[in-house]
């Protein structure tokens with residue numbers, strides 16, 4: 001079974017003056033545990049593709065099946081997404097004045113009988129991602145951009161998602177820092193056996209991909225990794 005399976009997908013938007021076709025009769029699939037990397041020129045539809053896989057925007061035609069589920073048939077899309085998908089972008093979704101650890105434990109009351117277990121889990125994830133005791137107890141706004149993105153990654157891993165979608169998560173970082181964040185993300189995903197679809201043109205990530213695609217002329221073309 002494919003974790004992501006798009007068949008004959010058409011997606012178009014009207015920008016007010018004309019119709020823009022992003023994909024036409026496009027097919028794309030990713031197997032369980034794989035790392036698929038997607039690149040493409042600006043505004044070719046990379047973010048829209050991840051949004052479609054996360055059931056945030058439907059195709060105009062064709063089928064989108066994710067984790068064995070026809071997305072058009074899901075009634076509670078938000079719940080389904082929270083349960084199954086980890087979405088990582090460079091836009092912060094955490095609360096700046098809370099500490100990293102508090103952000104990871106958000107929504108779990110301290111008197112919940114699982115709180116201590118969850119706290120331990122949060123600490124383990126943060127240590128794995130390179131946080132120290134001190135930095136995990138620092139408010140988010142006191143951290144570097146690199147640490148803030150790693151905190152977002154940690155929050156996603158707290159939900160143990162089967163599928164991780166990452167949309168240029170390190171766009172705002174320098175080459176070296178960006179590579180480090182992506183590498184930590186991939187190492188952790190591999191350990192959790194999550195399937196990953198990442199939009200990135202970082203060559204060190206492309207070289208580790210199981211499959212590598214370029215979004216071009218309304219199609220996802222599979223490319224040889226030797227670029």
Ligand SMILES: Nc1ncnc2c1ncn2[C@@H]1O[C@H](COP(=O)(O)OP(=O)(O)OP(=O)(O)O)[C@@H](O)[C@H]1O
Pocket residue numbers: 013014015020022040041042043044045046047048049
């Ligand atoms: N909800 C929408 N309504 C109208 N047009 C949209 C909508 N979402 C995306 N588009 C258009 O679709 C095109 C592709 O957008 P998308 O963000 O998916 O591309 P991208 O490849 O991720 O771009 P970038 O490389 O700049 O991040 C753009 O022209 C964008 O304006």
